[in-house]
Amino acid sequence: MPSPSVSIIAGIALIAAAVYKFIIYPAFLSPLSKIPAANWSVHFSSLWINYIRYTNVENATVFELHKNKGPIVRMGPAELSVNCYEGGLKTIYTGGFPKTEFYINRFMNYGNIGNMFCFIDSKTHSTRKRMLSNIYSKSVVLASPTARATSKAILYDRLLPIFQKSSDSKNAIEVHSLDYAYAMDAFMAYQFGLDIGSNFIQDVEKRKWYLHLFFSRRPYLFWTTEVPTFTAWMHKLGIRLVPQWVDNATVALENWNLDICDKAEALLSSPAAASTPAISYPAIYAVERAKFQKADIKPPPQMTAKDPRQTYPRRLDIASDMYDHNAAAHETSGDTLTWLYYEMSLRPALQKQLREELLTLDPPILFPAPSAHFELPDPKKVDALPLLDAILQETLRRWVSVPGGQPRVTPGVCSLAGYDGIPGGVRVQSAAYVLHRNPEVFPDPEAWKPERWLDASVDELNEMRRWFWAFGSGGRMCIGNNIAIHSMKHAIAAIYTNFTTTIVDAEGIEQDDGFTAGPKGNKLWLQFHHV
Numbered sequence: 001m002p003s004p005s006v007s008i009i010a011g012i013a014l015i016a017a018a019v020y021k022f023i024i025y026p027a028f029l030s031p032l033s034k035i036p037a038a039n040w041s042v043h044f045s046s047l048w049i050n051y052i053r054y055t056n057v058e059n060a061t062v063f064e065l066h067k068n069k070g071p072i073v074r075m076g077p078a079e080l081s082v083n084c085y086e087g088g089l090k091t092i093y094t095g096g097f098p099k100t101e102f103y104i105n106r107f108m109n110y111g112n113i114g115n116m117f118c119f120i121d122s123k124t125h126s127t128r129k130r131m132l133s134n135i136y137s138k139s140v141v142l143a144s145p146t147a148r149a150t151s152k153a154i155l156y157d158r159l160l161p162i163f164q165k166s167s168d169s170k171n172a173i174e175v176h177s178l179d180y181a182y183a184m185d186a187f188m189a190y191q192f193g194l195d196i197g198s199n200f201i202q203d204v205e206k207r208k209w210y211l212h213l214f215f216s217r218r219p220y221l222f223w224t225t226e227v228p229t230f231t232a233w234m235h236k237l238g239i240r241l242v243p244q245w246v247d248n249a250t251v252a253l254e255n256w257n258l259d260i261c262d263k264a265e266a267l268l269s270s271p272a273a274a275s276t277p278a279i280s281y282p283a284i285y286a287v288e289r290a291k292f293q294k295a296d297i298k299p300p301p302q303m304t305a306k307d308p309r310q311t312y313p314r315r316l317d318i319a320s321d322m323y324d325h326n327a328a329a330h331e332t333s334g335d336t337l338t339w340l341y342y343e344m345s346l347r348p349a350l351q352k353q354l355r356e357e358l359l360t361l362d363p364p365i366l367f368p369a370p371s372a373h374f375e376l377p378d379p380k381k382v383d384a385l386p387l388l389d390a391i392l393q394e395t396l397r398r399w400v401s402v403p404g405g406q407p408r409v410t411p412g413v414c415s416l417a418g419y420d421g422i423p424g425g426v427r428v429q430s431a432a433y434v435l436h437r438n439p440e441v442f443p444d445p446e447a448w449k450p451e452r453w454l455d456a457s458v459d460e461l462n463e464m465r466r467w468f469w470a471f472g473s474g475g476r477m478c479i480g481n482n483i484a485i486h487s488m489k490h491a492i493a494a495i496y497t498n499f500t501t502t503i504v505d506a507e508g509i510e511q512d513d514g515f516t517a518g519p520k521g522n523k524l525w526l527q528f529h530h531v
């Protein structure tokens, strides 16, 4: 047994070592200690940042901090917020810093099945992304017979009749939920074909069911996303921070998506597959399925999950991506459309100006269709309209639907925003909400001004494009941006060719806080009028 004095000396040494490791080093000696701190406590603990996240004030807090402290701020013992281009976006995102566990905790589907969005390992990620990058590329989207045929059906048979009815009856409509429905239907029609994909525009009950399950889980995501270990521990102790019904809601949504994948699989493995008309072709599903079949001739071992649910090859791997993509599609594009209609509804003169541009399309998107053989104009022409483009671009800037931090981890010692010697393993993130409000790049940043994209000089435009971050940047940039822009532009074009809109109730149009974030009031009531 050691003598008491030896124990005391050992105890003192242990305390001194702890004081050095947890207080002196992080607060005074670590290279991170030189960086402006969000709060004195962040040098030693993550309590402050977790509290900010838990109380849903991350955006507001981060925005104010950067205004006062410059482009880089320490948010925790091993966490930085960085909002600038040089030494920021360029180093972290173009430079390919890996994603963090945040994505696994939040975006893995079917329990343990990864997908393109959440893979951390760069080889696994790039193998998956290469499978899908062609079908999502701008040239393929704009030339796709499936996208063209389904766009016409969704606009003419589902969406425009609703606005016509509102104009005829002088009854206002709640467009926010309809925007989610349109975004989902338009995306899933490309993903799975018109018949297998959703019909949330017309099937209001199904739409409500889906959106309720999808969004009601949101308040609980903090626990599993930001403090997963603690949450798992509490669960073991019998304390559920995330209620059972939240897990059940996730399972219900996953099963809904899996059922749709099974239908696409049945179609593609049937003898009739080759004669499927473009409008019914599951364009995205078919590509991932075919790429896996090719890759699986020599299966890479990390990709072959043995799971009784894999009733046909890659059933869950494909479903995990498909789920992630349609979830990404309806929320982001739906929010964007709502804010765009809101801004347009405040500006009758701009609506008129846009309509004049839209009427130059050949043929214009007139409703009802002027003849039985009517086809939509060339999607490339829709895409190239300058005012339509500026209006959408400005909405994606001012009302960015992924406003929150996109976390990455430093891969080794690096320099950020002028600070050297930042060690590996530090969580670093930028936020589009902050980047899009740099007054040197976007003067009067709170103002929604489409003309800023039309009047800028070449140099100004280049700088604006570097700081524009609605879809992220680098190797993990959004893969769905072209199909999203395609479907949003078609809806906007179809509406403002034929109708004008005025606001009836826009209470709560301000943006919520979050990684993805829509209008706080979750609604927008508009009256439609015939031109």
Ligand code: HEM
Residues within 6 Å of the ligand: 116, 117, 118, 129, 187, 324, 325, 326, 328, 329, 332, 333, 336, 401, 402, 405, 406, 407, 469, 470, 471, 472, 473, 475, 476, 477, 478, 479, 480, 481, 483, 484
């Ligand atoms: C207005 C519409 C959209 C916006 C604003 C948007 C925004 C973003 C952003 C900011 C990221 C980067 C996120 C991060 O790194 O944390 C991202 C990634 C991604 N988005 Fe989108 N998105 C939109 C539509 C879509 C659609 C329609 C799809 C369907 C395929 C999609 C699928 C993805 C995927 C798979 C990634 C991950 C890419 C990777 O890790 O390589 N998004 N999106």
Ligand SMILES: *[C@@H]1O[C@H](CO)[C@@H](O)[C@H](O)[C@H]1NC(C)=O
Residues within 6 Å of the ligand: 038, 039, 040, 041, 048, 051
């Ligand atoms: C630091 O954070 C604590 C807890 O949120 C807060 O009470 C305190 O006012 C903050 N201090 C500063 C200087 O911001």
Ligand SMILES: *[C@@H]1O[C@H](CO)[C@@H](O)[C@H](O)[C@H]1NC(C)=O
Residues within 6 Å of the ligand: 059, 060, 061, 063, 064, 403, 433, 510, 511, 512, 513, 514, 517
């Ligand atoms: C973000 O923070 C700013 C500044 O505090 C605030 O005006 C704005 O409403 C916030 N937006 C969101 C999306 O929370």
Ligand SMILES: *[C@@H]1O[C@H](CO)[C@@H](O)[C@H](O)[C@H]1NC(C)=O
Residues within 6 Å of the ligand: 244, 245, 248
């Ligand atoms: C969740 O699902 C399980 C299994 O289907 C069921 O037994 C349970 O009652 C559900 N719980 C809630 C709260 O919905």
Ligand SMILES: *[C@@H]1O[C@H](CO)[C@@H](O)[C@H](O)[C@H]1NC(C)=O
Residues within 6 Å of the ligand: 164, 167, 366, 367, 368, 497, 498, 499, 529, 530, 531
């Ligand atoms: C569609 O647009 C044209 C011309 O802009 C207009 O004459 C027509 O009334 C519109 N259709 C509806 C249903 O309002």
